[in-house]
Amino acid sequence: xxxxxxxxxxxxxxxxxxxxxxxxxxxxxxxxxxxxxxxxxxxxxxxxxxxxxxxxxxxxxxxxxxxxxxxxxxxxxxxxxxxxxxxxxxxxxxxxxxxxxxxxxxxxxxxxxxxxxxxxxxxxxxxxxxxxxxxxxxxxxxxxxxxxxxxxxxxxxxxxxxxxxxxxxxxxxxxxxxxxxxxxxxxxxxxxxxxxxxxxxxxxxxxxxxxxxxxxxxxxxxxxxxxxxxxxxxxxxxxxxxxxxxx
Ligand SMILES: Nc1ncnc2c1ncn2[C@@H]1O[C@H](COP(=O)(O)OP(=O)(O)OP(=O)(O)O)[C@@H](O)[C@H]1O
Numbered sequence: 001x002x003x004x005x006x007x008x009x010x011x012x013x014x015x016x017x018x019x020x021x022x023x024x025x026x027x028x029x030x031x032x033x034x035x036x037x038x039x040x041x042x043x044x045x046x047x048x049x050x051x052x053x054x055x056x057x058x059x060x061x062x063x064x065x066x067x068x069x070x071x072x073x074x075x076x077x078x079x080x081x082x083x084x085x086x087x088x089x090x091x092x093x094x095x096x097x098x099x100x101x102x103x104x105x106x107x108x109x110x111x112x113x114x115x116x117x118x119x120x121x122x123x124x125x126x127x128x129x130x131x132x133x134x135x136x137x138x139x140x141x142x143x144x145x146x147x148x149x150x151x152x153x154x155x156x157x158x159x160x161x162x163x164x165x166x167x168x169x170x171x172x173x174x175x176x177x178x179x180x181x182x183x184x185x186x187x188x189x190x191x192x193x194x195x196x197x198x199x200x201x202x203x204x205x206x207x208x209x210x211x212x213x214x215x216x217x218x219x220x221x222x223x224x225x226x227x228x229x230x231x232x233x234x235x236x237x238x239x240x241x242x243x244x245x246x247x
Contacts, residue, residue: 014063025219038206041216047199087162091169093149095141102137127155147178167198
């Protein structure tokens with residue numbers, strides 16, 4: 001298989017301005033099938049904006065995004081169609097409060113993939129079991145803890161059978177004792193071969209689960225490498241300073 005065939009996502013010279021604020025500066029990223037890439041870096045370095053550009057929640061100012069062989073920015077591919085391939089899990093869960101857990105999970109497959117109710121529900125129950133919430137199908141999100149809500153959000157993303165999952169600081173809003181249950185689910189997905197790009201402040205997770213760690217600062221990718229390299233022997237002074245502060 002050629003290099004390009006293996007590439008799931010190829011981002012070239014991606015820039016983003018908010019007014020005069022140059023938030024992403026010609027960022028390149030290549031993600032291969034089955035890879036787990038963790039993006040770390042200080043607050044305001046552009047990590048979330050980068051993920052939001054990948055998911056088309058933000059329109060990049062310039063640069064290109066190719067998903068497999070498709071030019072994501074050329075307008076031929078509908079955003080909803082693209083998002084069936086590339087799912088996203090947010091810091092704030094974004095569950096629908098007036099829908100029961102099962103309906104939160106079945107809504108997108110039913111409306112976007114025309115799945116019938118019974119079929120979608122069977123699958124949703126399996127996904128709830130997978131994230132350790134088999135008995136929570138019939139409750140409303142308000143009765144769940146933050147960690148449980150985030151696991152429902154992961155099940156909801158999985159219900160669309162994405163080939164690539166983006167996680168934007170999925171545990172940052174959680175009380176410390178709830179972080180582990182979400183990271184365990186994410187680790188399980190990584191072990192199953194799910195391709196993932198994860199913006200995280202959880203250095204232990206990045207070190208243990210990532211195939212590649214990217215350090216961003218000031219809108220640039222300052223350094224990237226295997227977790228052993230980034231955490232064990234970072235080459236860049238700025239990476240060293242950041243890790244010294246957070247570890
Ligand atoms: N919608 C927006 N409008 C204007 N400026 C924005 C917007 N979103 C982000 N920014 C700015 O872009 C810069 C990068 O923000 P971003 O949220 O991508 O950083 P981050 O690395 O994810 O930070 P954190 O770890 O705190 O979430 C910041 O200066 C921020 O103020």
